[in-house]
Amino acid sequence: MMKKSLRTLEVILKTAERCNLDCPYCYFFYAGNDDYKKHPPLIAPSIANSVASYLQQAIQDYGLEAVEIDFHGGEPMLLKKQAFVRLCSTLRGALDTKCKLRLGMQTNGTLIDDEWIAIFEEFEVGIGVSLDGPAAINDINRVDHRGRGSYADAARGFKLLSEAAKNGRCNAPGLLCVINPSHDARAILRHFVFELGATYIDFLLPDVTRNTVDPYPKQRYGQYLTDLYLEWLTIGRKDVHIRCIARAVSPLVGGRRAGSVYLDAVRSRHAITIATNGDVGPNDIFKIIDRPYFSRYNVATSSLREFMEDEDVKELIEAELTLPKDCRSCCWRDACHGGEVYNRYDKRTGFDNPSSFCVAYKHLYSFIAAHLIESGTVSSSQVCASLGLTEDSDKKAQTYGYAASSDV
Numbered sequence: 001m002m003k004k005s006l007r008t009l010e011v012i013l014k015t016a017e018r019c020n021l022d023c024p025y026c027y028f029f030y031a032g033n034d035d036y037k038k039h040p041p042l043i044a045p046s047i048a049n050s051v052a053s054y055l056q057q058a059i060q061d062y063g064l065e066a067v068e069i070d071f072h073g074g075e076p077m078l079l080k081k082q083a084f085v086r087l088c089s090t091l092r093g094a095l096d097t098k099c100k101l102r103l104g105m106q107t108n109g110t111l112i113d114d115e116w117i118a119i120f121e122e123f124e125v126g127i128g129v130s131l132d133g134p135a136a137i138n139d140i141n142r143v144d145h146r147g148r149g150s151y152a153d154a155a156r157g158f159k160l161l162s163e164a165a166k167n168g169r170c171n172a173p174g175l176l177c178v179i180n181p182s183h184d185a186r187a188i189l190r191h192f193v194f195e196l197g198a199t200y201i202d203f204l205l206p207d208v209t210r211n212t213v214d215p216y217p218k219q220r221y222g223q224y225l226t227d228l229y230l231e232w233l234t235i236g237r238k239d240v241h242i243r244c245i246a247r248a249v250s251p252l253v254g255g256r257r258a259g260s261v262y263l264d265a266v267r268s269r270h271a272i273t274i275a276t277n278g279d280v281g282p283n284d285i286f287k288i289i290d291r292p293y294f295s296r297y298n299v300a301t302s303s304l305r306e307f308m309e310d311e312d313v314k315e316l317i318e319a320e321l322t323l324p325k326d327c328r329s330c331c332w333r334d335a336c337h338g339g340e341v342y343n344r345y346d347k348r349t350g351f352d353n354p355s356s357f358c359v360a361y362k363h364l365y366s367f368i369a370a371h372l373i374e375s376g377t378v379s380s381s382q383v384c385a386s387l388g389l390t391e392d393s394d395k396k397a398q399t400y401g402y403a404a405s406s407d408v
Contacts, residue, residue: 004317008066008269009058009304012284013051014276015043015071015087016078021108022145025178027207028074033287035275035294042079043276048087050278050300052094058304059098067095071105071125072273072284081115088123106130106176108142110150112157120161121169128174129158133188134195137180155196162197174200181220186231193240202243203228207288210346210356218356222363229368248364251335252386253378266320266337272307274299280307282316289345316341319351326354332365334388 017028017036024030055067069091071084079087088103095101105120109129120127131154132138139149161173175198177188185203192198205221208214229245271283273294280302281287281294293316297307307313320341327338338344339355346353355361372378378386 004270004308004321005268006062006064006270008068009055009062009064010068010070010269010271010283011051011055012070012072012271012273013043014039014073014274014284015076015084016074017041017276018078019074019108020078020110020144021075021142021150023141023143025141025206027285027288031207031288032290033294035279035287036074038277039279040276042083043087045083045086045090047276047278047299048090050298051274052090054274054280054299054304055091056094056098059095061303061305064099066100066102068102068104071103073107075108075111076105077107077111077116081119085119085123088119088125092123102126104128107157108150108154109157109161110153112160114160117160117164117169121164124170126171126174127161128176129154129161130176130178131155131158131192131196132177132180133183134191137183137188158196158198172199174198174202177201177203179203179205179221179224181216181224183224185224185227186234189228189231189235189242193235193237199237199239200241200243204244205340205343205357205360207285207342208356209288209342210344210353212288212356214356218359219363221357222360222367225360225364226367229364229371248335248368249372252365252369252372252383254386270308270317272304280304282313285342286316288342290347315351319344322352324352324354327358330362331387332362334386335365336361 017039018041019026019029022029028036058064059067077084091103092101103123104126106128107130109131112127119125130142131151132140132142135149135151138151138154142150142154144150158173158175161170164170165172175192175196177192179185189201192201203225206212206214225244225248228242229248232240232242232245273281273284275281275294278299279295280297280299286293291312293312296310308317323333323338324344327333327336330336336355339357339361341351343355343357344351344353369383373380373383
């Protein structure tokens with residue numbers, strides 16, 4: 001079994017397990033796992049103290065260099081401001097001298113005001129805001145419990161954060177958008193950049209397994225991603241960073257080293273989730289999978305080492321580090337790395353499967369490779385070298401690269 005050599009621990013810390021929005025695609029409330037109903041709505045000071053002690057022990061046990069704590073929900077800002085200040089004070093006080101500590105928050109942005117920004121500034125909390133596009137798109141799904149759209153409040157909150165960043169009070173906020181292939185990717189990106197002034201953006205494929213019924217053919221996700229790539233090129237601004245596009249381009253232009261850097265990051269970091277009651281589980285997204293990963297361990301009564309030695313957790317780690325057998329002969333394997341682990345899961349066969357979005361990845365990588373070659377940015381032999389292909393396979397890979405539109 002392959003091992004992790006932990007240097008960085010990411011902690012998805014649930015400060016609230018309720019939300020002021022009611023988004024129907026939310027994995028936390030609508031993917032079948034209802035643990036949140038058994039948990040307190042908000043994290044208590046006693047749990048925060050146990051979290052700090054748990055992480056101190058983890059740093060000692062594993063010699064961790066960095067701990068990244070992502071305040072999450074539901075909506076994490078449902079935690080009252082005073083309680084959030086106490087939480088940050090507890091974590092900073094316990095961990096700042098033990099490791100490199102990064103605090104961040106993923107929020108729907110609707111509750112952001114000047115007081116919250118002052119708190120973020122004091123405790124150096126980085127912020128990501130979830131938004132699906134302009135109001136006409138965002139307000140289809142991102143609505144409150146009375147069906148009212150959230151765009152106006154979220155955009156206001158994002159602009160407040162952006163203004164604070166311009167004044168040096170915090171880092172520029174990020175934007176996170178869930179991909180819906182029925183929407184116009186290029187228009188959404190233009191809106192984010194030119195209307196909201198966003199420069200750090202990511203687009204997420206839906207949280208699905210291979211058993212999830214999807215109304216859209218997977219080819220359309222590939223087209224959405226290639227549209228993003230083309231619009232990013234059209235915008236032509238070096239200060240605009242799109243994480244999913246950078247991850248696709250980097251291995252094709254960066255040589256084998258880019259793939260090595262990615263794999264090293266996978267091997268050296270691990271994500272856990274801590275619920276409002278202190279229960280420990282793997283990355284929260286695994287709630288979409290029908291496995292008993294959560295509620296076995298608690299920060300008050302166990303250690304990270306015990307969690308990492310759990311047989312089901314070991315299975316997840318093995319899946320994360322191992323390329324599915326059907327992917328090993330694919331020419332894009334060193335670029336895609338099999339995609340997200342949860343997208344590979346099937347109730348019958350486990351994780352040893354290509355991603356649900358395999359055809360979309362092939363479309364994207366083929367399109368980008370063809371464009372890079374045609375534009376003279378790289379040669380076909382350089383693309384092959386980046387992918388670890390031999391000279392014998394050069395012609396095959398070049399043909400594959402130029403076949404972006406016909407491959408799907």
